[in-house]
Amino acid sequence: MIEYILFDEGLRDRFLKVVADQGIASEVRADQIEGFVVALPDDLADEVIDLLEDEYDALMVEQRCILESLEGDQTCALMGVNITLPDGQQRMVPIPAIYARRLYEHFTIEEIRQCVSGIAESVLKPDAGSLCHNV
Numbered sequence: 369m370i371e372y373i374l375f376d377e378g379l380r381d382r383f384l385k386v387v388a389d390q391g392i393a394s395e396v397r398a399d400q401i402e403g404f405v406v407a408l409p410d411d412l413a414d415e416v417i418d419l420l421e422d423e424y425d426a427l428m429v430e431q432r433c434i435l436e437s438l439e440g441d442q443t444c445a446l447m448g449v450n451i452t453l454p455d456g457q458q459r460m461v462p463i464p465a466i467y468a469r470r471l472y473e474h475f476t477i478e479e480i481r482q483c484v485s486g487i488a489e490s491v492l493k494p495d496a497g498s499l500c501h502n503v
Contacts, residue, residue, distance in 0.1 A: 369395075369407045369408060369409065369410055370407070370408045370409070370410050370412070370417070371405050371406065371407050371408075372405070372406045372408075372420075372424050373399055373403050373404070373405050373406075374403055374404050374406065374427065374431070375402060375403035375404075375431055376403075376431055377404070378473075379427045379430065379431055380396070380403075380404045380406065382427065382472070382473070383406060383423060383424065383427055384396065384406065386419075386420065386423045386476055387406070387408065387420065389476075390416055390419070390420075392408055392409065392412065392416070393408075393409065394406055394407065394408050395407040408420070419478065422477050422478070423476060423477050423478075425477075426472060426477040427472070430468075430469060430472050433465050433469065448460040448461060448462050448463065449461045449463060449468075449477075449480055449481055449484045450481065451481055451484050451485045451488055452485065453485075453488060453489070453492065454489050454492060454493065459488070461484050461488065463484075
């Protein structure tokens with residue numbers, strides 16, 4: 369089994385939603401020390417594992433920021449989203465943590481990446497036409 373540990377109930381639920389959206393059966397149990405363990409089958413396709421790892425990594429960044437904010441530490445004032453520009457270049461787009469947390473509450477990391485990529489593409493290739501047209 370592949371196991372992921374999450375310390376926040378809300379983050380656990382968001383991870384479980386991503387897992388369920390992929391049609392994957394999961395088991396959840398309380399960790400012996402703290403938090404929750406999400407166990408998944410170990411025969412998942414590589415691309416599914418990559419998707420889950422990306423989502424888990426994003427949730428861990430958010431978890432760190434939650435802990436730091438509870439402790440009064442302001443070191444995590446920004447979060448980043450990796451995107452690929454239209455010309456193939458990779459970039460990290462910084463997003464203020466307060467907005468990134470809100471985005472992560474409602475969207476998957478891939479949905480956020482697509483949104484930020486769309487904005488970046490619009491900036492790099494502006495279209496002076498009307499917003500109201502068929503795509």
